[in-house]
Amino acid sequence: MTQINQDYVEFNPEALFSIQLIPDEREYKEQMIDHHLAWLAENDPTNRLKTPSMVKDDAEIQYFQNRNHELKQECEWKVHQRLFQHEREVNKIQNTDPPVSEVGREHEVEARKKQWIEQEIVKREEVCDREVKLILARYNTLMRQCEERITQATSRYQEAYHRWQQENKGGNLGGAA
Numbered sequence: 001m002t003q004i005n006q007d008y009v010e011f012n013p014e015a016l017f018s019i020q021l022i023p024d025e026r027e028y029k030e031q032m033i034d035h036h037l038a039w040l041a042e043n044d045p046t047n048r049l050k051t052p053s054m055v056k057d058d059a060e061i062q063y064f065q066n067r068n069h070e071l072k073q074e075c076e077w078k079v080h081q082r083l084f085q086h087e088r089e090v091n092k093i094q095n096t097d098p099p100v101s102e103v104g105r106e107h108e109v110e111a112r113k114k115q116w117i118e119q120e121i122v123k124r125e126e127v128c129d130r131e132v133k134l135i136l137a138r139y140n141t142l143m144r145q146c147e148e149r150i151t152q153a154t155s156r157y158q159e160a161y162h163r164w165q166q167e168n169k170g171g172n173l174g175g176a177a
Helices: 013-017 025-042 052-094 106-167
Strands: none
Touching: 013 106, 025 052, 052 106
8 A cells, every 4th residue: 555645736726716707808809899890791781780789799698608608618627627636535545554553453453544544535525525616606606797797788789779679660770880
């Protein structure tokens, strides 16, 4: 059996909390511009997007729907990684020669070894459980923020559409300006 190495990899909450709703502001802005340019280039009066504000809101809805999906996948992956790491830690503990006194009857020494292994596993399980809860909490917060942004953009989109309908009641159904 090998001796346990007490310096197992610690969970890094700073890295977890550095994850941003919009990880790359430049890419986000470029996607907004690309969406607008595609609408202008299409110049289709039958397009459901009738005004620049509707285009902007639609682009934001799409961005945050995609981001929400990415966050769900990242969350699942990080939880999976942490559980896998925990499994490795437990296996290592179980294959370790516990640092307990070898003095005494054989069954007493074995009981101390078993108790040490059980205590170490319980400690690691508690740590793993706390860390998984942190991962889930952080990602759930980010996903809620995505949903809020989607809801806000959807509301703005609907308001813009109603405004457009009011302005174009006379039959002018023109699209891009």
